[in-house]
Amino acid sequence: xxxxxxxxxxxxxxxxxxxxxxxxxxxxxxxxxxxxxxxxxxxxxxxxxxxxxxxxxxxxxxxxxxxxxxxxxxxxxxxxxxxxxxxxxxxxxxxxxxxxxxxxxxxxxxxxxxxxxxxxxxxxxxxxxxxxxxxxxxxxxxxxxxxxxxxxxxxxxxxxxxxxxxxxxxxxxxxxxxxxxxxxxxxxxxxxxxxxxxxxxxxxxxxxxxxxxxxxxxxxxxxxxxxxxxxxxxxxxxxxxxxxxxxx
Amino acid sequence: xxxxxxxxxxxxxxxxxxxxxxxxxxxxxxxxxxxxxxxxxxxxxxxxxxxxxxxxxxxxxxxxxxxxxxxxxxxxxxxxxxxxxxxxxxxxxxxxxxxxxxxxxxxxxxxxxxxxxxxxxxxxxxxxxxxxxxxxxxxxxxxxxxxxxxxxxxxxxxxxxxxxxxxxxxxxxxxxxxxxxxxxxxxxxxxxxxxxxxxxxxxxxxxxxxxxxxxxxxxxxxxxxxxxxxxxxxxxxxxxxxxxxxxx
DNA sequence: GAGTGGTCTAGACCACCAA
DNA sequence: TGGTGGTCTAGACCACTCT
Numbered sequence: 001x002x003x004x005x006x007x008x009x010x011x012x013x014x015x016x017x018x019x020x021x022x023x024x025x026x027x028x029x030x031x032x033x034x035x036x037x038x039x040x041x042x043x044x045x046x047x048x049x050x051x052x053x054x055x056x057x058x059x060x061x062x063x064x065x066x067x068x069x070x071x072x073x074x075x076x077x078x079x080x081x082x083x084x085x086x087x088x089x090x091x092x093x094x095x096x097x098x099x100x101x102x103x104x105x106x107x108x109x110x111x112x113x114x115x116x117x118x119x120x121x122x123x124x125x126x127x128x129x130x131x132x133x134x135x136x137x138x139x140x141x142x143x144x145x146x147x148x149x150x151x152x153x154x155x156x157x158x159x160x161x162x163x164x165x166x167x168x169x170x171x172x173x174x175x176x177x178x179x180x181x182x183x184x185x186x187x188x189x190x191x192x193x194x195x196x197x198x199x200x201x202x203x204x205x206x207x208x209x210x211x212x213x214x215x216x217x218x219x220x221x222x223x224x225x226x227x228x229x230x231x232x233x234x235x236x237x238x239x240x241x242x243x244x245x246x247x248x
Numbered sequence: 249x250x251x252x253x254x255x256x257x258x259x260x261x262x263x264x265x266x267x268x269x270x271x272x273x274x275x276x277x278x279x280x281x282x283x284x285x286x287x288x289x290x291x292x293x294x295x296x297x298x299x300x301x302x303x304x305x306x307x308x309x310x311x312x313x314x315x316x317x318x319x320x321x322x323x324x325x326x327x328x329x330x331x332x333x334x335x336x337x338x339x340x341x342x343x344x345x346x347x348x349x350x351x352x353x354x355x356x357x358x359x360x361x362x363x364x365x366x367x368x369x370x371x372x373x374x375x376x377x378x379x380x381x382x383x384x385x386x387x388x389x390x391x392x393x394x395x396x397x398x399x400x401x402x403x404x405x406x407x408x409x410x411x412x413x414x415x416x417x418x419x420x421x422x423x424x425x426x427x428x429x430x431x432x433x434x435x436x437x438x439x440x441x442x443x444x445x446x447x448x449x450x451x452x453x454x455x456x457x458x459x460x461x462x463x464x465x466x467x468x469x470x471x472x473x474x475x476x477x478x479x480x481x482x483x484x485x486x487x488x489x490x491x492x493x494x495x496x
Numbered sequence: 497g498a499g500t501g502g503t504c505t506a507g508a509c510c511a512c513c514a515a
Numbered sequence: 516t517g518g519t520g521g522t523c524t525a526g527a528c529c530a531c532t533c534t
Contacts, residue, residue: 004522014444031501041524043291046502054302055441062501063532077436172493182493188325189487191439191457193303196262209439209457209482217493234457239437241489245420245430245465252503279520289505294521310520311513 009038009048017057017068024070028058031066056207056235069205077240078139078213078232097132105147112144115216115227123147130201137202139232143171149225153178171226172217180225188214189239202233209234257286257296265305265316272318276306279314304455304483317453324386325488326461326480345380353395360392363464363475371395378449385449387480393419397473401426419474420465428473436462437487442479450481457482 003011016022029037034045049066052058060066106126113120129141145153153174172182190212194204202210213230232239251259264270277285282293297314300306308314354374361368372392379387393401401422420430438460442452450458461478480487 006522011444030499032499042526043504044523047522049501055443060501061532062530064500066501071440184490184492186488186490189437189459189489190485191459191482192319193455193457195303196259207441209441211437211439234439237438240434241437241491242432242434243489243491244432254503278518280518290507291523292504295503297520308520309513310511312519314520 005038005040006044006047006051009034009040009045010051013048013052014055014057017052022068024068024072026068028066028068054207056205059205071235077238078230079240079242099130099132101128101130103127108144108146112227115214116144116146116224118146125150133236136236137233138236139230140198140201141228141230143226143228145171145226146224149175149180152180175225180219182217182225183220184222185215185217187239187241190214191234198231202231204233205235211237211239213239253286253288254292254295254299257282257288257293258299261296261300262303262305265300270316272316272320274316276314276316302455304453307453319483324381324484325486326387326478327488327490347378347380349376349378351375356392356394360475363462364392364394364472366394373398381484384451384484385481386484387478388446388449389476389478391419391474391476393474394472397423397428400428423473428467430465430473431468432470433463433465435487435489438462439482446479450479452481453483459485459487461487 013022013028022028028034028049031042031045031049034040034048035042038045049058049060053060056071057069058066059069104126105123108116108118108120108122108124110120112124113122116124118124124147125145127143127145129143130137131139131141153171175182191209192212194202194208194210198204198210204210211230211232211234213228213232215226215228215230216224217226217228219225261270261276270276276282276297279290279293279297282288282296283290286293288296297306297308301308304319305317306314307317352374353371356364356366356368356370356372358368360372361370364372366372372394375391375393377389377391378385379389401419423430439457440460442450442456442458446452446458452458459478459480459482461476461480463474463476463478464472465474465476467473
């Protein structure tokens with residue numbers, strides 16, 4: 001079967017982008033020009049451009065035109081080993097800001113309960129943080145801590161009433177001081193398209209997926225002391241892991 | 249400003265999906281029914297359903313209807329520590345198959361050269377593998393090995409002519425036997441939307457991103473012995489990392 | 497005001513599937 | 516054969532930006 005007109009337009013535009021005819025930041029022909037060029041109707045051309053937009057290749061700006069997106073810079077890298085400051089820029093800039101958005105007690109529920117090895121009806125401290133870079137949120141951090149850990153660590157509770165997150169000691173340091181030393185983290189990484197809430201909070205353009213990280217932190221005896229879910233903006237986040245290999 | 253009709257239809261359908269009115273696997277109303285229900289034109293309804301499809305929530309099947317996708321099972325997990333067998337199913341099934349697709353000598357180029365710490369014009373062995381689960385490819389593995397490593401390891405070359413990948417010793421084992429023991433891997437994880445090639449090879453439905461993993465394997469002295477790029481199907485792949493934390 | 501992309505329509509025709 | 520979703524059209528009107 002013949003190639004659809006819309007797919008053909010999209011393919012040729014895509015080829016022109018990857019071969020450098022339209023470098024990052026440059027402007028694609030106007031929709032009206034593409035209509036003339038391919039003898040296609042408006043909605044057909046828009047469908048073709050829409051394919052590129054949903055692939056994250058271009059961005060459309062009403063009143064201006066269509067522009068090639070620059071996807072070369074995924075600046076922020078997350079290293080689990082450095083949970084203390086959580087963020088390090090690959091360029092060596094300062095860590096990203098870290099804002100506490102909400103904190104409350106709730107039941108663990110089946111998912112979090114399994115990750116923390118506690119019963120689903122146990123109370124856990126649920127906290128949400130937004131990691132910023134400039135004014136933009138680049139990652140949503142949801143964390144759950146069992147009640148007995150909170151009791152021992154104690155001053156986590158001080159954060160409950162403060163929305164502004166001071167440069168306090170991080171959770172891992174507090175846990176060590178309380179005797180619940182975290183010694184190992186396991187992180188499962190997945191990807192998916194964002195839901196409307198993610199788009200809203202992270203300010204995601206079309207065609208950008210999110211990185212999901214499910215973390216469980218354990219103490220020396222293997223008992224979970226904390227679990228977290230991270231939702232990162234796919235165009236601004238990368239994760240970095242360094243793992244030793246078992247020698248033969 | 250009023251909510252667009254298309255967005256309104258999409259939002260209500262989305263809400264009906266998440267609240268269980270349309271559970272995974274169930275069928276959404278036909279386009280013609282939604283046209284009547286909302287008094288909207290065909291293309292408007294299709295745009296709304298298209299939003300859900302691009303979010304990975306539903307799948308449309310010509311001649312049948314629109315169905316809610318089941319995204320609960322991301323069965324395959326990748327553990328870098330177990331590079332020997334590369335894949336382990338969370339359910340404990342056998343590792344996925346591993347097919348050598350191509351192998352050839354080429355110049356490292358700037359990107360691979362930097363990752364391997366060799367000059368861009370140095371020759372490297374470039375190999376492509378497809379990781380299968382059943383008949384489907386779930387991950388594309390591109391690997392680059394410097395010429396001097398290949399010389400010492402030697403029998404990597406045996407794979408050059410074979411398209412079927414026998415259950416041979418894996419690369420890490422061969423390297424250890426040759427004295428180039430890999431002792432550490434660094435993996436950078438990103439996500440993006442697939443390009444048409446990815447869609448073709450991985451058989452990706454609309455609205456599914458890919459997981460990109462950039463790996464560098466180093467020996468005991470910190471010299472790179474291998475680098476790889478993994479492109480994983482976002483609906484069938486997860487990565488799993490376990491990292492020890494530095495004790496205070 | 498002129499030009500951009502965004503929304504929406506009513507209708508035609510095509511490709512695929514089941515009975 | 517009848518119903519499904521997919522493609523494409525020609526045209527109207529809207530929202531936004533710059534001059």
